[in-house]
Structure formats: C-alpha cells, structure tokens
Amino acid sequence: MPVVIGACGWQDIKWLGKIxxxxxxxxxxxxxxxxxxxxxxxxxxxxxxxxxKEMIVSYQKNKA
Structure with missing residues (x-):
C-alpha cells in the first residue's frame, strides 16, 4: 500500500491510480x-x- 508523503502525480498514471x-x-x-x-x-x-492496519485485518479475515 503506497503512502503518499508529498504532492505528486501518481494518480495520473492509469494503472497506478487504481492502487x-x-x-x-x-x-x-x-x-x-x-x-x-x-x-x-x-x-x-x-x-x-x-x-x-485496517487493510491487514481485512486481508487476514478474507484469507481465513
């Protein structure tokens, strides 16, 4: 999961914007x-x- 620390154009990249x-x-x-x-x-x-943390917990529940 990417953490956006500063302003950047990551959402402009089609496949990256879906993450x-x-x-x-x-x-x-x-x-x-x-x-x-x-x-x-x-x-x-x-x-x-x-x-x-929420993402990890959700993943663990879905995996079980």
Missing amino acids: AAVPRKGANIASWEANPAWKTIDDAWMHVYNEV
Missing part, C-alpha cells in the same frame, strides 16, 4: 494542515497507521 493509497482522497502527509481532522503531523501518520 489504494493512503492518505485517501488524494491527500498527502506533507499537507496535513489542510485536513481539518488532523491537528498535527502525528495525526496524519496515525491515520496512515490505522488505514494500513
């Missing part, structure tokens, strides 16, 4: 101040952690 990346909705860690849900950059990284 689930975090943060979602085209956000990136470097622009954490633009997201009202994140009060600090640590909140942005915690969001990434929770998304990755």
Whole structure:
C-alpha cells in the first residue's frame, strides 16, 4: 500500500491510480494542515497507521 508523503502525480498514471493509497482522497502527509481532522503531523501518520492496519485485518479475515 503506497503512502503518499508529498504532492505528486501518481494518480495520473492509469494503472497506478487504481492502487489504494493512503492518505485517501488524494491527500498527502506533507499537507496535513489542510485536513481539518488532523491537528498535527502525528495525526496524519496515525491515520496512515490505522488505514494500513485496517487493510491487514481485512486481508487476514478474507484469507481465513
């Protein structure tokens, strides 16, 4: 799962744009101040952690 740290054009690449990346909705860690849900950059990284954890748990449930 790609983690988007800074602004980049990864969504412009057709096959790469289909991959689930975090943060979602085209956000990136470097622009954490633009997201009202994140009060600090640590909140942005915690969001990434929770998304990755959720993906792993979902994968494990589907694999079992």
